[in-house]
Amino acid sequence: MDWTKQAETMMQTWTEAQKQVWGNWYGLMSSAATANGESPFAFYPNMMKQWQETTMQAFSSWTAGSDPMAQNAARQLVASQEAMMRFMQSITQAWQAIAPKVEAGEDWQSVLKDYSSQYFQTVFGAPTGIMASGKDMNELWQFYMQEWQKMSQPWMQSWMQSPTNLSHIMMGGSSELAQLSKFHWDVYERTFGGVTEVPGMGYNRELNAKLLRGFDAWVDTQKVSAEYHTMLTKTFSNAFETFMGKLVTMSEKGEVIDSIQDLTNLWFDTIDDTFTHLYVSEDYLDLQNRLSGATMINKMAQQEVLEVFQEMLDMPTRSELDDAYRSLNDLRKEVKALKRALKGQTKTVAASQPAKKTTRKSTTSRRTTAKKTNGKSPEEATESAKSES
Amino acid sequence: MTFPVQITPDKAIHELTEINKKIIKGIEQLSTIKEDDVQVGQTPKDVVFQEGKLKLYRYRPVVEKPFKIPLLFSYALVNRYMVADLQEDRTLIGNLLKEGIDVYLIEWGDPTRKDRWLTLDDYVNDFLDTCVDFIREQHGLDKINILGICQGGTIATCYSSLHPEKVQNLVLTVTPIDFHADKEEEREDWGLLNVWARHLDIDLMIDALGNPPAELLNFSFMLVKPMSLNVRKYTDMVNILDNEKALMNFLRMEKWLFEGPDHPGEAYRQFVKDFFQGNKLIKNEVVLGDGVVDLGNITMPVLNCYANQDNLVPPKSTKALAKYVGSDDYTELEIPAGHIGFYVSGRAQKMLAPGIANWLKERG
Numbered sequence: 231m232d233w234t235k236q237a238e239t240m241m242q243t244w245t246e247a248q249k250q251v252w253g254n255w256y257g258l259m260s261s262a263a264t265a266n267g268e269s270p271f272a273f274y275p276n277m278m279k280q281w282q283e284t285t286m287q288a289f290s291s292w293t294a295g296s297d298p299m300a301q302n303a304a305r306q307l308v309a310s311q312e313a314m315m316r317f318m319q320s321i322t323q324a325w326q327a328i329a330p331k332v333e334a335g336e337d338w339q340s341v342l343k344d345y346s347s348q349y350f351q352t353v354f355g356a357p358t359g360i361m362a363s364g365k366d367m368n369e370l371w372q373f374y375m376q377e378w379q380k381m382s383q384p385w386m387q388s389w390m391q392s393p394t395n396l397s398h399i400m401m402g403g404s405s406e407l408a409q410l411s412k413f414h415w416d417v418y419e420r421t422f423g424g425v426t427e428v429p430g431m432g433y434n435r436e437l438n439a440k441l442l443r444g445f446d447a448w449v450d451t452q453k454v455s456a457e458y459h460t461m462l463t464k465t466f467s468n469a470f471e472t473f474m475g476k477l478v479t480m481s482e483k484g485e486v487i488d489s490i491q492d493l494t495n496l497w498f499d500t501i502d503d504t505f506t507h508l509y510v511s512e513d514y515l516d517l518q519n520r521l522s523g524a525t526m527i528n529k530m531a532q533q534e535v536l537e538v539f540q541e542m543l544d545m546p547t548r549s550e551l552d553d554a555y556r557s558l559n560d561l562r563k564e565v566k567a568l569k570r571a572l573k574g575q576t577k578t579v580a581a582s583q584p585a586k587k588t589t590r591k592s593t594t595s596r597r598t599t600a601k602k603t604n605g606k607s608p609e610e611a612t613e614s615a616k617s618e619s
Numbered sequence: 620m621t622f623p624v625q626i627t628p629d630k631a632i633h634e635l636t637e638i639n640k641k642i643i644k645g646i647e648q649l650s651t652i653k654e655d656d657v658q659v660g661q662t663p664k665d666v667v668f669q670e671g672k673l674k675l676y677r678y679r680p681v682v683e684k685p686f687k688i689p690l691l692f693s694y695a696l697v698n699r700y701m702v703a704d705l706q707e708d709r710t711l712i713g714n715l716l717k718e719g720i721d722v723y724l725i726e727w728g729d730p731t732r733k734d735r736w737l738t739l740d741d742y743v744n745d746f747l748d749t750c751v752d753f754i755r756e757q758h759g760l761d762k763i764n765i766l767g768i769c770q771g772g773t774i775a776t777c778y779s780s781l782h783p784e785k786v787q788n789l790v791l792t793v794t795p796i797d798f799h800a801d802k803e804e805e806r807e808d809w810g811l812l813n814v815w816a817r818h819l820d821i822d823l824m825i826d827a828l829g830n831p832p833a834e835l836l837n838f839s840f841m842l843v844k845p846m847s848l849n850v851r852k853y854t855d856m857v858n859i860l861d862n863e864k865a866l867m868n869f870l871r872m873e874k875w876l877f878e879g880p881d882h883p884g885e886a887y888r889q890f891v892k893d894f895f896q897g898n899k900l901i902k903n904e905v906v907l908g909d910g911v912v913d914l915g916n917i918t919m920p921v922l923n924c925y926a927n928q929d930n931l932v933p934p935k936s937t938k939a940l941a942k943y944v945g946s947d948d949y950t951e952l953e954i955p956a957g958h959i960g961f962y963v964s965g966r967a968q969k970m971l972a973p974g975i976a977n978w979l980k981e982r983g
Binding site: 481556 | 621622623624625626627630631634635732733734735736737741745807808811814815818819820823824826827828829843844845846847850851854
């Protein structure tokens with residue numbers, strides 16, 4: 231199917247849709263100049279809906295039967311155009327909100343702040359996702375176990391079924407812990423318990439402790455991630471305020487922006503500048519460090535739990551492999567140092583035997599594992615290596 | 620009060636239609652390009668020495684009698700050396716060959732978990748030293764020339780201090796020396812990586828990750844300018860989608876950017892702690908193996924090349940070497956570019972290789 235031909239049809243439909251949208255937008259903004267026009271809040275949902283319907287219809291007919299790459303590219307195209315439309319919507323709405331205040335010489339900044347803050351909360355969503363459901367430890371525990379379930383079925387099934395109040399366990403409750411252990415023990419019995427001799431409760435205690443530590447680390451990560459998300463959202467909001475402030479200044483100077491590209495470039499530059507300012511602040515550096523730390527601790531806690539299962543299955547653990555690699559590295563260095571010493575001795579011996587004339591080229595003996603090209607000219611060495619490869 | 624955004628419907632439609640046309644043409648172009656079509660590092664070369672993952676390349680000379688003292692490239696442990704040989708018309712290595720320089724280059728090899736224990740001592744006193752010895756032996760020379768790129772320049776600096784008897788001339792390109800010099804920069808966005816690294820709990824990171832993955836390192840670079848490097852770059856890409864040559868250039872750079880290796884863990888721990896955080900290089904306190912890196916030991920001629928718009932390694936960080944180096948023959952070469960443009964921009968192509976080659980030849 232020739233999807234580029236179809237694209238031309240789509241282009242026509244699209245252009246018509248855009249003409250209508252931009253015509254409406256311009257009309258609206260002309261009336262907005264006096265801040266007495268139709269409310270953009272009423273107008274935009276309809277405009278966006280209309281635009282989406284038209285473009286999606288065209289999109290479907292364009293990409294029907296085309297290859298996945300084309301479909302994907304077309305989807306990206308629609309998405310970027312939609313993002314641009316939404317951006318235009320946001321600045322128009324913001325301008326509508328602040329224009330009367332600017333004209334009246336009143337405090338427009340706080341109106342903008344409210345708008346911006348609300349807008350970006352909507353765009354980026356609630357930062358607290360999982361944490362919002364929290365405070366209910368059971369629910370958090372279920373989320374945590376879902377993460378584990380991906381890696382460790384069927385072992386974690388038992389933990390998923392846990393009806394326990396985990397917060398109670400963490401505060402020292404014992405009956406729930408016993409219940410957790412029982413579930414674990416049941417699965418253990420059904421799978422490996424019959425063939426291995428592991429001290430049951432002792433083992434359970436170890437796993438429980440590691441799992442609970444892991445849970446703590448996971449909760450910490452979620453909390454700090456939410457904080458980070460909030461900070462980024464606030465920064466976008468600040469950038470938007472700065473951006474609108476620039477538009478106000480331009481308006482006061484009688485300057486205009488008459489191309490989409492110039493407008494988006496101004497927006498991008500404003501975001502980069504705002505983020506740069508954030509990046510060097512102590513608040514950001516502290517939060518970035520806490521986020522990195524919480525993520526790393528969570529990863530190490532995950533590894534601890536995983537290693538319990540790996541040991542149980544007689545598999546080598548990450549820690550064991552790291553130890554082995556370290557030993558190998560130490561040995562490698564030792565061997566190399568010995569070879570260097572040997573080479574030094576060979577040179578000394580050669581130097582003390584004047585009858586046997588040697589050159590530096592012929593004395594090399596230290597790189598037994600390397601591809602040797604010694605004794606040859608650079609050109610010969612190159613040729614030799616080429617033929618080997 | 621006039622709304623300053625005066626994009627008329629006609630202009631908007633015209634602009635968007637043009638963009639759409641380019642995108643559609645671009646999609647057509649992209650659909651014909653295969654991964655194998657996007658190649659970097661294509662200047663002919665041969666492996667002349669190999670040890671484990673390390674490979675030493677010798678580039679095939681393009682002049683009859685290359686300059687007698689070969690030049691060894693020491694690349695960083697971040698990203699790959701191909702930025703110095705991106706494509707035929709953007710290649711520092713290719714240009715140096717044309718200038719008659721005999722070029723060698725070390726490819727450190729992609730570290731896996733096994734390599735997390737490699738330290739800077741291994742890279743400086745073992746791998747780099749082994750390659751230097753190999754070239755010296757092959758050419759029957761006591762000393763050779765070394766060129767370092769970015770972090771590879773810091774490695775070359777340490778090496779030149781610890782083994783000055785093997786280095787004829789030292790050439791550094793966009794090399795960090797004073798890791799706290801960003802504090803003196805007027806622009807907030809210059810040296811952000813230094814600021815972040817100073818606040819990083821590197822012990823925790825290496826203990827948890829082993830080798831910091833390339834994706835993480837890349838993410839840090841991209842975060843420096845979130846819109847320019849993650850969004851604007853691609854919206855600007857629309858303007859070159861219908862230009863096959865420009866599109867291929869763009870794709871080669873993307874390939875280089877996103878195909879980097881992980882960083883060996885212990886080496887990274889030391890680099891962050893001793894260099895970024897402790898700024899020990901300029902204090903002559905870096906310890907590698909049995910040796911202490913003393914910049915005063917660098918008595919051979921030094922050419923220090925820097926990019927005057929470098930936000931990753933700010934010029935002051937590089938130029939600080941002048942204060943500490945022991946050499947009486949110290950030269951700076953300023954290139955009007957950013958950190959990457961230093962190697963790939965059109966202006967840099969005309970200035971960098973001739974500048975380096977002439978400087979080397981003048982010193983014999």
